[in-house]
Structures are given as C-alpha cells and as structure tokens.
Amino acid sequence: METGASAAPKTAKKFYFDIKWVAIFAIIMFLTVFEVFPLFYLVYRAFFPEGAFTLSEFQDVYSYPLNWIAVRNTVITAGSSMLLGVLIAFPLAWLVGRTNLYFKKFFRTLFVMTYMVPPYVGAMAWLKLLNPTVGTLNKILAAIFGLSDLPFNIETIGGMIWVLTTFYYPYAFITISRAMEKMDPSLEEASKISGASPLRTLMTITLPMMAPSVVAAGLLVFISAASCYGIPSIVGAGKVNTVTTRIIDLVYVGGTQGLVDAVTLAVFLMVIANVVLYLSTFVVGRKQYITVSGKSVRPNIVDLGKWRVPLTILVIVFAVVVVAIPFISVFDTSFSIRMGKTAWDEGNFTIKYWASLFSRKQILNAMQHSLIAAASAATAGIGISCVMAYLLTRTRARGRRIPDFLITLGSGTPSIVIALGLIMTMNGKFVINIYNTLLIMIIAYMIKYLLMGMRTIVSAMTQIHASLEEAALISGASWFRSFKDITIPLIAPSVVAGWFLIFMPCFYELTMSTILYSTNTTTIGVILFRFQDYDSQQMASAMAGAILIFIVLVNWLLNKLTKGKFSI
Amino acid sequence: MATIQIENVRKCFGNIEVLKGFNQNVEDKEFITLLGPSGCGKTTMLRMLAGFEKPTSGTISIDNKVVSSDKTFVPPEKRDIGMVFQSYAVWPHMTVFDNIAYPLKIKKLPKEEIRQKVEAIMEVVHLSQYADRIPSQLSGGQQQRVALGRALVAEPRLLLLDEPLSNLDAKLRESMRFEIKEIQRKLGITVVYVTHDQIEAMTMSDRIIVINDGIIQQVGGPMDIYRHPANQFVAAFVGKIVFLHGDTGRGKITVTGTGQTLDYDGELTGKVIVAIRPESIHLLKKGGILHGVLKTKVFMGDVNDCTVELPGGDTIRVIAPPETYDEYETGEEVGLEFGACHVYEDDGSDVTRILT
Numbered sequence: 001m002e003t004g005a006s007a008a009p010k011t012a013k014k015f016y017f018d019i020k021w022v023a024i025f026a027i028i029m030f031l032t033v034f035e036v037f038p039l040f041y042l043v044y045r046a047f048f049p050e051g052a053f054t055l056s057e058f059q060d061v062y063s064y065p066l067n068w069i070a071v072r073n074t075v076i077t078a079g080s081s082m083l084l085g086v087l088i089a090f091p092l093a094w095l096v097g098r099t100n101l102y103f104k105k106f107f108r109t110l111f112v113m114t115y116m117v118p119p120y121v122g123a124m125a126w127l128k129l130l131n132p133t134v135g136t137l138n139k140i141l142a143a144i145f146g147l148s149d150l151p152f153n154i155e156t157i158g159g160m161i162w163v164l165t166t167f168y169y170p171y172a173f174i175t176i177s178r179a180m181e182k183m184d185p186s187l188e189e190a191s192k193i194s195g196a197s198p199l200r201t202l203m204t205i206t207l208p209m210m211a212p213s214v215v216a217a218g219l220l221v222f223i224s225a226a227s228c229y230g231i232p233s234i235v236g237a238g239k240v241n242t243v244t245t246r247i248i249d250l251v252y253v254g255g256t257q258g259l260v261d262a263v264t265l266a267v268f269l270m271v272i273a274n275v276v277l278y279l280s281t282f283v284v285g286r287k288q289y290i291t292v293s294g295k296s297v298r299p300n301i302v303d304l305g306k307w308r309v310p311l312t313i314l315v316i317v318f319a320v321v322v323v324a325i326p327f328i329s330v331f332d333t334s335f336s337i338r339m340g341k342t343a344w345d346e347g348n349f350t351i352k353y354w355a356s357l358f359s360r361k362q363i364l365n366a367m368q369h370s371l372i373a374a375a376s377a378a379t380a381g382i383g384i385s386c387v388m389a390y391l392l393t394r395t396r397a398r399g400r401r402i403p404d405f406l407i408t409l410g411s412g413t414p415s416i417v418i419a420l421g422l423i424m425t426m427n428g429k430f431v432i433n434i435y436n437t438l439l440i441m442i443i444a445y446m447i448k449y450l451l452m453g454m455r456t457i458v459s460a461m462t463q464i465h466a467s468l469e470e471a472a473l474i475s476g477a478s479w480f481r482s483f484k485d486i487t488i489p490l491i492a493p494s495v496v497a498g499w500f501l502i503f504m505p506c507f508y509e510l511t512m513s514t515i516l517y518s519t520n521t522t523t524i525g526v527i528l529f530r531f532q533d534y535d536s537q538q539m540a541s542a543m544a545g546a547i548l549i550f551i552v553l554v555n556w557l558l559n560k561l562t563k564g565k566f567s568i
Numbered sequence: 569m570a571t572i573q574i575e576n577v578r579k580c581f582g583n584i585e586v587l588k589g590f591n592q593n594v595e596d597k598e599f600i601t602l603l604g605p606s607g608c609g610k611t612t613m614l615r616m617l618a619g620f621e622k623p624t625s626g627t628i629s630i631d632n633k634v635v636s637s638d639k640t641f642v643p644p645e646k647r648d649i650g651m652v653f654q655s656y657a658v659w660p661h662m663t664v665f666d667n668i669a670y671p672l673k674i675k676k677l678p679k680e681e682i683r684q685k686v687e688a689i690m691e692v693v694h695l696s697q698y699a700d701r702i703p704s705q706l707s708g709g710q711q712q713r714v715a716l717g718r719a720l721v722a723e724p725r726l727l728l729l730d731e732p733l734s735n736l737d738a739k740l741r742e743s744m745r746f747e748i749k750e751i752q753r754k755l756g757i758t759v760v761y762v763t764h765d766q767i768e769a770m771t772m773s774d775r776i777i778v779i780n781d782g783i784i785q786q787v788g789g790p791m792d793i794y795r796h797p798a799n800q801f802v803a804a805f806v807g808k809i810v811f812l813h814g815d816t817g818r819g820k821i822t823v824t825g826t827g828q829t830l831d832y833d834g835e836l837t838g839k840v841i842v843a844i845r846p847e848s849i850h851l852l853k854k855g856g857i858l859h860g861v862l863k864t865k866v867f868m869g870d871v872n873d874c875t876v877e878l879p880g881g882d883t884i885r886v887i888a889p890p891e892t893y894d895e896y897e898t899g900e901e902v903g904l905e906f907g908a909c910h911v912y913e914d915d916g917s918d919v920t921r922i923l924t
Contacts, residue, residue, distance in 0.1 A: 467657035470620055473644040474651040474728075475671035475718065482645075485670070489661045 020397040023387050028399075030384075031406040033432070034443050038421025039270070039413065045424065046264040061264040070241040071268060076157060077242065078226035081164040085221040086214060088165070089172035092318075095311060097180045099302045102312040107319065108177070114323055115170035116551050118508045118525070120230030121544040122167040124532055125326030127234055128333055130154035134340055136329065160235050160242075164225045166322045171224055172217035179213035198302065212284045219284070223276045227269055227414030229511040234532060243269055244416050244511070251420070251515055262420060269414045277412035327548060333541035353542035363543070366527040373438050373523065374506035377445035378453070381502045382495060384446075385453035389491075393461040394469075404454075411451035418444050419515035436518035444516060445506040452505075453498035460494035461487075493562035500558050508547050570631050570725035570758040571596050572617065577626030579612050586612050588782040590626070594760065599752055601761045601769040604779035605805065613779075614728055614762045618651055619644035630726060645674075650719030650757075651728040654735070656711045658703040658718075664690075665699040667714050671722040685721055692751060693717040709740045716748070720755065727752070729761045733768060745771050766806045770794065778802050800912055803843045810849070810884045812842040813914060821911070825880030828858050832911065839914040847871075847887040848907030851896060856903025860884075867893045876902060 049057045061067055092111065096104045129137035132153035141151050153159060187209065191201040232242040241249075243265055250262035304311055335343035337350045357363055388407070391400040410418070422444055427435040434440045464487065472482035510525035517526045524543065532540035572594035579587040587609040594600050602610035615621045616628060619635065619642060628636040630649075635642040650671075659667055665686055672682045690696045693713040703711055712732060719727055729748070733741045749772045752759050763769055769776050770790040778785040778793065778801075786798035797803035800811070814821040816837050820829040823842070830842065851862075851874070860876040863883060872893040874886045886904070896902060 465655050465657060467653040467655050468659060470618075470644070471651070471653060471657040471659070471715075471718070472670070473620075474618055474647075474649055476645050476648075476674040476722065477670075478645055479643075481674065486659055490659075 020391060020395055020400075024391065024397060024399050024403060027384055027388065027403040028406070031403060031410065031447070034422065034426075035406060035410050035413075035418070035447050037430075038425045039417070041425050042263050042270070042417065042421045043267060045260055046267045049260045049264075057260060057264050061261050062268075066241060067246055067265060070243050070246040070265075073157060073160075073232075073240060074226050074243040077160050077164055077232070078222050080161040081168055081225040082218045082222040084161070084165040085169040085172045085225075086176075086218045088169045088318075089176050089217060090210075090214060092169075092315070093173055093177040093180055095315060097177045099304050099311075100308060101304065101315065102308065103316075107315055110319060110323060111170055111173050113551070113555060114167070115174060116504055116555070117167070118230065118505075118510065118544075118547065119163075119167040119228055120234055120510055120525075120529065120532075121330060121548065122326050123163050123231040123234035124333075124537070124540060124544060125329040126154050126159070126163045126166075127237070128339070128537070129325065129329050130159060136342065137325070154235055155237050155239050157240055160232055160240055163231050163235050164228065166326075167231065168221045168224050168228075171220045172214075175217035175220060176210065176213055179210055183209060216280045216284045219276045219280045223273055223412070223414070226272060227416060227511075229416060229514065230529075233529075244414075247416055247420070248514060251423075259420075259424065263424070266414075266417045266420050270417050273412055273414050273417070277409065281408065330541045330548070331545050333538055334545045336538060339537060353536070353538045354545075356539060357542055357546055362522070363527060366522045366524050369438060369521055370507050370509075370524040373441050373445060373521075374503045374509075376438075376442045377449065377506045378499045378503035380442070381446050381450045381453050382457075382499045384450060385457045385498055386491075386495065388454050389457040389461045392458055394466065407450050407454055410447040411449070413448075415444075415448055415509075415511040416515065418447055419512040423515055436521065438521050441509075441513060441516050441521065441523070444512045445502075445509060448512065449502045449505050452501040456494050456498035456501060457491060460491045464490050496561050497558060500554060504551065504554065507550075570594075572726070572758070572760070573627075573629040573632065574613075575627045575629075577613070577616065577623045577628060579609070579616065579621065580624045586782050587623075590784065592777060592784065592787065594758060597756050597758055599749070599759045599761065599772055599774045601763060601773040601776045602779060603763060603766060603769040603776050603806070604785075605764055608779045609782040610762045610764075610779050611730060614730055614760060617726075617760060618649055618728055619647050647726075648722075648724055649726045649728060650722065650724035652712075652715045652719045652730065652732040654731045656708075656715040656732075656735075658706075658711045658714045660703050662702070663699065664695055664701050664703070664706070664714050667703070668695075668717045668721050670718060675722065686717075689717045689721045692720070692754075693747075709736055709744070712736060712744065716751075720751070720757075723755075723757075725758065727757050727759045729759065731763055733763075734765070741768075748772065770806070776806075778805065780805070795908070797843070797910065800841065800843065803910065808846050808885065808887070810844050810846055812844070812882075812884065814840055814842055816840055823858065823878070825882060826858065826878045828879070830857055830906065834911055836911055836913050841912045841914045842909055843912060844906060844909035845887075846885040848909065849884070849886045850905040850907070851876075851886060851888050851892055852903035852905055853895075854903055856905045858904040858906075860902060860904065862896055862898050862900050862902050865893055865896065865898060876904065 046057060047053055047055070062071070095101045096108045096111070101107070129135050130152040131138065132150060132155060135150060135152065135154065138150040138152055141147070142149070145151075154163070183206070188201050188205055191205045192198070196204065227244060229244040229248060232240065233245050233248070236242065236245060247262045247265050247269075250258045250265065252258075253261075332343050333339065334353050335349055335351065337348050341348045343349050388400075388403060391397055392404060422440055423435070426432050426440055434443070468490070469482050469486055472486045473479070477485060508525050508528075509523065510529060513523040513525045514529065517523060524547070528540050528543045531537070531543065572592075574590055574592045574594075577587060577590040578585065586607075590609075590613060602613055604610045612621060616623050616636065617630075622641060623636055625638070626636075627634055627638075630647065634640050635647060659670075662670070668689060669682050669686045672685060677685070687696070687699075690699060693716050695710065695713055695717060698706065698710060703714065706714065712735075716732070719729075732748075733744055736744060745768055748759075761768075761772065773790055775787060775789055776793050777787050780801050786793055786802045788796075793802060793806050797806065797809075803809045804811075813824040814830070815824070816832055816834075819832060821832045821840060821842060822829050850856075858878065860878045863875045863877045866873040867890070870890060872888045872890050874888055874892075874896075875883045876886055877883045884904075
C-alpha cells in the first residue's frame with residue numbers, strides 16, 4: 001500500500017494546490033493496480049488462454065452442461081429474487097414509511113438490520129428448517145396438517161430463491177424507503193388538491209416518481225443475488241449449482257486449466273454486473289427525480305383505517321417468518337447436542353459450542369485475522385473516503401471523477417471476480433507478490449466496500465454548506481484550523497458510521513476470503529463455512545449467533561456514538 | 569478604518585466572463601452597496617474582496633496594500649475582514665457565545681478579554697440572553713445576528729455583507745436595515761453590502777454601485793441614482809418606471825401611437841424614450857399633457873396604484889395620492905400631468921448602454 005492516499009499529503013505539503021492532484025493520482029494508482037489491472041487481466045486470460053486470441057475456451061466452458069446449467073440457475077434464481085424482493089420491499093417500505101402502521105419504527109430498524117446479517121446465516125437456518133428429510137419446520141408443518149411427506153425441500157431452485165429473497169429484499173427495502181422519505185409531500189398534496197383520489201395520487205404521482213428507485217433497487221437485488229456465494233453453496237448443497245459455486249469449485253480443482261475455466265465463467269458475472277452498473281448509474285440514475293431539499297421533509301402519513309390492525313398482523317407474520325424463525329433456529333442449533341432435536345428437548349442442551357468460541361485456537365486465530373483485516377480495510381478506506389469526499393464536494397479539481405468512477409465500479413463488481421483477479425495477478429507474476437497474505441484480503445475488502453464509506457461522508461459533506469468553512473477562514477482560521485474546528489466535528493458521526501459500514505461486511509466476509517485465504521490467514525467466514533460444510537453445524541451456528549449478537553452490539557454502540565443520528 | 573481600491577478586475581468562470589473590468593474605490597467608513605439582479609457579478613466581486621475567489625486579472629488593494637494581483641494573493645484568513653453570509657453560516661455545533669468568540673480564539677486573546685468583548689458585541693446585536701443556546705434553538709433573525717456579531721467581534725477594518733437580509737421576513741428585514749446601519753455608524757467601519765433589493769440599497773448606503781451583466785452601470789448616492797438614472801436599466805431596476813416611446817421634432821416629443829405630444833427642449837433628435845417615475849405622474853380631472861382612460865385602481869393605503877390606457881392601447885402606471893381612489897372611477901377619462909422625467913435616445917435595443 002505504498003501508493004495509498006495517506007502517504008500523499010506528506011510529500012506535497014508545500015504545494016497547496018498540487019496536493020489535490022497528488023491525492024487523486026495516488027488513489028487512481030491504487031485502484032488501477034489492484035482493481036483495473038486484475039479485471040483486465042481476467043478478461044485477457046479468458047480470451048487469450050494460451051497467449052493467442054481464441055474463443056474455444058469460451059465455447060468449452062459454456063457448452064459444458066454443468067456450467068451451462070449453473071448459468072441458467074443463476075439467471076433464474078437472481079431474476080426471481082429480484083421480482084419477489086421488490087414485490088415485498090415496496091409495500092413494506094410504504095407501510096413502514098408512509099402509513100400509521102403500528103410499531104413501524106421497530107419494523108424499520110428490524111428490516112434494515114437484517115441487511116447487515118451475512119446471507120450465509122440465513123442459508124444455514126433454512127437448510128436446517130426445511131431439510132427434505134429432517135427439517136424442523138418441515139416436521140412441524142407435516143404434524144400440523146397431517147401430511148405423510150415433508151412439504152418443503154430447501155435443496156432446490158425454489159428453496160434457493162426463497163432464501164435469496166428473504167436475505168436480499170432489505171437491499172431493496174432500504175433503497176425504496178430512502179426515496180420515499182425524501183419525496184417532497186407537497187407533490188402529492190398538489191395532486192390531491194387537483195382533485196385526485198388517494199389511489200389515483202399513488203398511481204399517477206407517487207409510483208412514477210418512485211419508479212427509478214424501484215428499478216435501481218431491483219437491479220441491486222439481482223446483482224447481489226447473482227454474485228452471492230454463501231447461500232447457493234449451503235442451500236444448493238452440491239445439488240443445485242450456480243455460477244459462483246462453479247467458479248469456487250473450479251478454483252479448488254486448481255491448476256492452470258481450473259483457474260482459466262473459473263475466469264472464463266467469471267466473465268459472465270462481470271458482464272451482467274457492468275450492465276447493471278451502467279443501467280443503474282447512467283440510465284436510471286439520470287431519471288432520479290427525487291432531490292435532497294434543504295427543508296426538512298415530513299412525509300404525510302396515510303391513515304390505514306380499518307386495515308391498520310390486519311396489515312400490522314401481516315407485517316408481524318412476515319417478520320416472524322423471515323427474521324425471527326431463522327435467527328431462533330440458528331441459536332437453537334448452537335445449543336443442541338444432536339441436530340435432529342431442539343435444544344429444549346430432554347438432555348439435548350449444551351453450551352460447549354459457545355464455550356469453544358473463546359477457547360478453540362482455530363476460531364480465535366480466525367477472529368484475530370478478521371478483526372485486523374476488517375479494521376485495516378475500514379481505516380484505510382475511510383481515509384480515502386474523506387479525501388474523496390473533500391475532492392468531490394469542495395473542489396473542482398480536474399480528474400476527481402475518475403477515482404469516484406473506479407470506486408463505484410469496484411463496488412459493483414462481484415466479490416468473486418475481484419478475488420479471482422487479485423489471485424491471478426498479485427502472485428509475483430507482475431512484480432507485486434502479496435499472495436497468501438492478509439494484505440491481499442484487506443485490498444480486496446477495500447475495493448468491494450469502499451463505496452459505502454465514501455457515500456456516507458460525501459452526503460455529510462454535501463449537507464455542510466461551504467460558507468460554514470468560509471466563515472472560519474474569514475474569522476482568521478487557517479485552512480487546517482477550519483478543517484479541525486468546523487469540518488471534522490460536523491462530519492464526525494458520519495466518519496464513525498462510515499467506518500463501521502466498511503468494517504462490518506469485511507469482518508464476516510466469506511466469498512473473497514474463500515478464494516484468498518491461506519492457512520495463516522483464515523478468517524471467520526472461512527472457518528464458519530468449513531464447520532458448516534464438514535465438521536459441525538452446531539459450531540457454525542454458534543459462530544453465526546455470535547456474529548448476530550456482535551451486529552446488534554455494534555449497532556447499539558454506533559447509535560450511542562453518533563447520538564442517535566446513525567444506525568446501520 | 570479601511571479604504572478599498574479595485575483596478576481593472578476581471579473574473580471568468582471557464583469561458584463565462586462574469587465581471588468585465590471593474591474599477592472602483594471605496595472610502596474609509598463608507599457604506600457602499602453593490603446592487604444588481606442575480607447573476608450580475610456582485611457576489612463574485614464581494615467574494616474576491618474576501619479572498620474566496622481570485623480575480624482572473626486586475627488588482628485589489630485594501631488600505632493601499634495589494635491583497636490580490638497577478639503576483640500576490642493574501643488568503644482570506646489573513647485579510648482581517650468580517651463577513652456575514654447569505655446563509656448566515658452559523659456553526660451548528662457551537663453555542664452562540666462560542667460562535668461569536670471564534671475569531672478572538674483564533675487570535676489567541678486571553679480568556680477574560682474574549683469574554684468581555686463577546687459580551688459587549690452580544691449587547692450590540694441584542695443576543696445577551698441567548699449566549700448558551702445552540703443555533704438550532706434560534707430563529708432566523710437571531711441566527712442572522714449571531715453571524716453579524718461574529719463578523720464584528722474582532723473589530724475588522726472592513727465588513728462584507730452578502731445579502732444578509734434575504735432570508736428574513738419583511739418586518740424583520742426592515743428593522744434589521746436600521747440596526748445594521750446604526751451599528752456601522754457606531755463602530756465607524758467600512759461596509760461593502762451586496763443586495764438585489766433596491767430598498768435596502770437606498771436606505772442604508774452612502775453610495776450605490778449598480779451592476780448588470782458584469783459591468784458597472786452607475787455609481788452614486790441613493791438620491792442621485794433614483795433621480796438621475798444613467799440609463800434605462802438603472803431607471804427600471806431602482807424604483808418603478810414608465811417608459812414611453814416617441815419621436816422628437818420642433819420642440820416636442822410625439823408619443824408613439826397616441827398622437828399626443830410633450831414639450832421638449834433637449835438636444836436629442838429622432839427616436840427617444842421618455843422615462844418617468846409613476847409617482848411623478850399626476851391625475852387630473854381636466855387638462856394635462858396626455859389623456860387616457862383610467863383602467864384599474866388599487867388602494868394600497870399610502871398610495872393609490874392605477875393604470876391608465878392611452879389612445880393606441882399602451883397602458884402606463886400611475887402612483888397617485890390615496891385620496892384619488894375616491895375621486896376617480898374606473899372607465900373615467902383622465903388627464904395626466906408629468907413631473908420630472910428623463911429622455912433617452914432610443915436605438916431600439918441596448919437598454920444598459922451608459923448614457924451620461
């Protein structure tokens with residue numbers, strides 16, 4: 001990370017104006033070396049497997065039935081989750097944001113918080129609940145309805161769609177509620193005063209205005225589901241393959257041919273990711289009608305009337321099925337000696353798995369690695385985010401949009417593609433050798449999650465009117481003093497929030513770690529996955545339970561630190 | 569306490585030239601206003617005085633010391649200037665006291681002296697009882713006074729105000745006008761004030777600089793600007809104005825379309841424009857130099873705001889004394905007597921050409 005942005009200010013202290021250029025250049029260099037170059041190399045290897053251009057590699061990989069079915073499965077599962085996710089998220093966002101639903105504040109926190117839960121936790125829970133032979137929920141349902149066969153089988157495409165939907169709809173929920181909250185209520189009031197009924201207002205004003213956000217939300221769910229590895233890997237259990245599980249299989253097969261095959265398959269993910277990125281930034285993004293106004297917007301609240309109680313019950317049922325049951329199931333498993341029974345059954349209760357969390361060397365090591373990697377990525381990431389936010393909101397420095405674009409590109413690229421690119425280029429073949437180190441993971445994490453931090457700080461900086469800083473300058477404060485006295489105190493809560501927004505997903509990251517780890521750099525995600533697949537689902541559940549508790553704690557801490565301004 | 573010298577200052581943003589050669593001096597203790605429509609360049613000029621923008625070319629000096637030129641540039645923090653921003657820019661994370669004390673803390677004054685000075689200035693801006701409040705607990709007018717207090721506390725040689733009253737309601741705006749003027753007189757500082765509101769400019773300024781399209785249109789005292797506008801733009805922008813097109817000839821101006829004439833003894837020939845303030849036109853039952861039909865009348869309390877249609881269809885506005893509201897009926901034939909008016913050459917297009 002010699003090229004990191006933090007190094008730049010020291011070398012250029014004398015040149016007040018050049019410092020921006022140095023910073024921009026440093027960030028561009030970092031992203032070029034670790035993001036752009038690996039991605040290009042990946043594409044290059046797919047089309048030039050032996051150094052000469054050929055499409056035969058493509059033909060071979062995509063005509064191989066297992067791969068071809070995986071591509072089909074990915075499109076079906078991601079597409080269905082996108083539709084279902086938006087169909088769930090939109091009414092939910094409306095109910096929680098714009099009506100007098102009971103407990104709506106609680107629901108909002110709950111649905112937003114599931115966004116922070118690693119998807120593989122859901123997969124673990126549902127695998128146990130709806131296993132075709134021993135699924136807990138399956139058995140209960142069979143008993144209630146007197147069925148001879150167990151009703152559900154999670155290890156199918158349908159099961160995968162279900163888990164993907166329940167764990168990716170929060171992405172859509174957050175995007176859509178944010179847009180709903182920002183919408184100026186006077187636009188709807190103007191429609192009502194023109195004589196439109198509430199339904200007509202919804203159809204002709206609210207929905208069209210929301211359309212770009214809804215499309216963006218759907219695309220986000222699609223690409224997240226398509227590039228997810230944890231869920232298909234656990235739920236599919238080798239029976240249902242997707243592009244991501246095939247890529248990892250091919251990487252583990254190893255050898256040059258395995259890697260080249262993996263890379264060729266990854267090109268598919270890269271292409272759809274870029275299409276989605278293009279659509280959501282340049283097509284949908286341009287159509288965004290909703291702008292942040294300085295005025296505090298108080299959305300008008302729709303009275304649900306006689307529907308208030310039934311709809312609240314409906315949302316409660318949804319929350320129980322989608323959030324409570326899987327999470328309880330994870331905790332239940334973590335306390336069970338035998339998987340088939342619940343922890344409450346006679347003689348089946350144990351805390352040994354939880355105790356192992358704090359004693360097993362393997363787990364403690366992984367925890368340490370994850371903490372170091374996630375904290376480093378978050379700290380370096382937030383540093384770059386602050387510099388970028390300053391450049392984007394306070395300067396007209398030429399070229400500042402280039403790193404902005406590259407950061408967005410990195411975040412839009414599927415984790416598996418980033419990791420593949422890094423593993424193929426950072427092994428000493430091109431000067432840099434960080435193969436099998438924590439550093440390669442930190443860099444991968446940064447490329448994937450930097451955007452979260454940058455967005456948070458940019459929006460904070462946008463809200464600070466430039467005249468606040470100018471007022472300090474005219475009061476005689478130096479630029480640095482004004483930054484310290486005015487800018488930093490005002491953006492501090494966002495910096496803290498941004499740090500955690502990068503830290504959390506890195507902490508329990510699975511997909512990239514699965515490709516990049518070595519025996520000395522195992523992470524929580526890797527170890528948890530190994531337990532889930534090979535050793536002990538109870539141990540994996542205890543780890544997942546600990547992660548859930550950690551998320552709640554961090555959320556609470558963040559709320560305290562930022563005086564209620566932020567929670568994840 | 570401060571004089572300002574602005575020489576040939578030009579400012580371009582990209583290809584757009586927003587100020588096209590600005591030359592002006594400001595005297596010590598003078599209250600000078602930059603007046604013009606939005607986008608005319610007045611705020612840019614103020615920000616260059618503050619040091620937030622650099623002139624593309626030209627020189628700015630304060631107290632005969634160059635602060636901006638091709639070679640030198642003094643950053644805003646070294647200029648010893650107070651400034652009130654349009655958005656107030658009161659720091660939301662500091663109390664009223666801390667906001668106002670900030671410039672003194674930067675100067676590293678002793679604590680006790682800071683306290684005395686801040687309290688004194690809070691007295692001046694009527695904020696003494698709000699010292700410990702944070703800005704979100706203050707009204708717009710109070711926040712505005714915090715900004716003013718902060719700008720004044722370090723006893724700057726020069727105070728810059730960027731449309732400080734535009735976010736206030738009408739009543740408050742009126743009282744703040746007098747307060748600002750009073751404070752300036754009491755402290756004896758030089759003030760440069762930017763506004764698009766001609767009443768603010770008229771009531772507070774010693775001199776007004778009217779700007780349009782990056783060019784100074786006229787410089788003068790409020791009365792001078794109002795009574796002797798240098799061109800049609802100034803006449804129309806400062807106060808209300810009625811323009812009548814006409815042709816000169818044989819000591820008369822024939823008002824286009826009406827067949828009626830005004831006496832004229834000026835030197836202009838050919839097409840001209842007659843500019844007259846609506847309050848300088850008087851309604852008459854009989855006589856007068858022009859005739860028309862009273863179309864509308866609006867009772868405003870202190871005046872009666874009327875429109876009169878001339879033969880040919882043009883209407884002109886007349887601001888008449890309030891009692892005329894009862895004396896005249898709409899539809900009535902009225903005569904018009906003209907007071908002081910100006911005659912400009914009419915070249916058909918350029919209303920901002922400087923004619924004096």
